[in-house]
Amino acid sequence: MNEDIKFILDATKEGMEHAMLHLEKAFIKIRAGKASPIMLSSVMVEYYGSQTPLSQVANVNTPDARTISVQPWEKSLLQEIEKAIMNANLGFNPMNNGETIIINVPPLTEERRRELVKQAKAEAEHAKVSIRNARQDANKEIRALEDVSEDLQTNGEVDVQALTDSYSKKVDEVLSVKEAEIMKV
Template structure:
């Protein structure tokens, strides 16, 4: 019976950690004014007839805080990389120097900062919803398990404490990202 409780708590914790990892990944793709290779994570390039992530056909570097350089593995796909960046609708204007693609990341306007902050908040809310769904699933499993009432109550309290700690962590991650976005 004790193993069953441990399994429920461990699997719930694992699911909640996945929600946090997903949030971090989503927030990394929201640009905060500084150039970051993860900004191009959604860019797909036409490569030998197949849509391929840009990171699989090139090296992406940040020589300074406002510039991204994309060095393709094959020079013949430079035009395809430019097209992929334009099609991703990220608001970047790629420049081609014959060897690589250079993107100057424009500084964010106040309006754009507010939009990005809202987007980050929405991602944080999605993560909280995921954590709460994991809590609900755990509570249902506890009810299904044939446990004494006091053990069931204690386990539910443990799950709630776990949920509260993950929600708090999500709030901290969001606050950090919001500060990063709003800093000029």
């Protein structure tokens, strides 16, 4: 195999791997009914005049499957954290007991589960689009190579298509696992 084509295939594989990593990060943010500290990862708190991630100003943990506990390192931040959680529009109703903030994660309704499945499918489709874009870019680069025979170019395009098919299949597998997790009561 030609060095240039091998380099293009490696770069394409790296791009497709990046799409998979992005999909997995997106799926982590889609909750499946269980409480998780990651649910509050997008919450930013006003701390000494700058927006700071919640995890940098408080200890966030889950004492049980339906509860998230937020214990700030400075008691003066309780109101700020509570306000930030409300403003993040996550659908949570935080309760302040003077020392910690407790969030009860409500069980998902059937309707909400279906919305989350739609959201997961949309994220999976974004990943597939990224994979197809990587394929398209690779094929353009292979066709642009001048010192390579047509047979090698064709073989390179076949290899790119095989990569595309395998990563699309991985996306479908990850989506079906996430879908089952969301719909499980």
